[in-house]
Amino acid sequence: MTDRRAQLAMNLARVEERIAAACEAAGRKRTDVNLIVVTKTYPASDVRLLAELGVRNVAENRDQEAKPKAVDCSDLDLQWHFIGQLQTNKVRSVTGYADVVHSVDRLRLVDALASAAVRCGREIGCLIQVALDAPSGSVGSRGGAAPSDVLAVADAIAVAPGLRIEGLMAIAPLAGAYAGNPRAAFERLMEISTSVRESHPAATMVSAGMSSDLEEAVSAGATHVRVGTAVLGVRPRLG
Numbered sequence: 001m002t003d004r005r006a007q008l009a010m011n012l013a014r015v016e017e018r019i020a021a022a023c024e025a026a027g028r029k030r031t032d033v034n035l036i037v038v039t040k041t042y043p044a045s046d047v048r049l050l051a052e053l054g055v056r057n058v059a060e061n062r063d064q065e066a067k068p069k070a071v072d073c074s075d076l077d078l079q080w081h082f083i084g085q086l087q088t089n090k091v092r093s094v095t096g097y098a099d100v101v102h103s104v105d106r107l108r109l110v111d112a113l114a115s116a117a118v119r120c121g122r123e124i125g126c127l128i129q130v131a132l133d134a135p136s137g138s139v140g141s142r143g144g145a146a147p148s149d150v151l152a153v154a155d156a157i158a159v160a161p162g163l164r165i166e167g168l169m170a171i172a173p174l175a176g177a178y179a180g181n182p183r184a185a186f187e188r189l190m191e192i193s194t195s196v197r198e199s200h201p202a203a204t205m206v207s208a209g210m211s212s213d214l215e216e217a218v219s220a221g222a223t224h225v226r227v228g229t230a231v232l233g234v235r236p237r238l239g
């Protein structure tokens with residue numbers, strides 16, 4: 001094994017232990033929680049090693065970086081998740097490689113994704129990103145629809161051609177009422193998920209939890225955790 005491969009294998013094993021322990025503590029089955037490895041800022045060679053080590057889901061947050069990486073790795077059996085704020089002018093590019101977009105947060109983006117998906121003949125899984133602390137009608141500072149606007153976005157995805165409603169995504173807010181309390185943030189996200197599922201029973205994905213708060217997310221009921229740093233290391237630059 002190369003040094004990098006051995007390091008990734010060790011980090012993955014540690015993250016696996018954390019997820020298993022969190023499931024155990026929450027009385028959940030390990031198979032109910034899926035690991036998505038966030039590969040942003042790391043090279044395609046790392047994605048390749050991760051795939052060899054059994055990773056099946058990877059996530060990226062910037063189209064400029066994600067697209068060439070996805071092309072480079074198109075021979076691998078991977079699901080690509082797009083988790084960054086998405087401008088409508090990047091949508092056509094993103095729908096070319098992303099299987100699931102976690103950051104759908106406004107009606108205009110739903111329309112753009114639907115026409116791009118239809119145009120390239122692909123079906124894109126969509127999660128509505130929730131900005132837990134955003135006031136009604138606004139988008140959060142790191143993206144996301146206000147809680148009161150989530151259902152309208154869900155309704156739009158559900159009837160849009162080329163799109164499939166998958167569930168909700170959130171990042172624990174760093175400021176405001178939820179600062180320092182990811183548990184409360186993720187519990188609120190679960191309440192919103194429950195209410196969205198009343199109208200959209202297929203929207204079962206709850207994408208929550210990162211390297212620092214995956215335990216709180218699993219405890220609240222997350223079905224997908226998005227882990228970067230704990231697998232790949234501290235990122236060399238902001239991403």
Ligand SMILES: *Cc1c(COP(=O)(O)O)cnc(C)c1O
Nearest residue numbers: 038061083210211226227228229
């Ligand atoms: C970078 C990123 C992650 C991963 O964060 P880590 O702290 O490195 O695990 C998860 N979700 C989103 C939306 C991100 O941008």
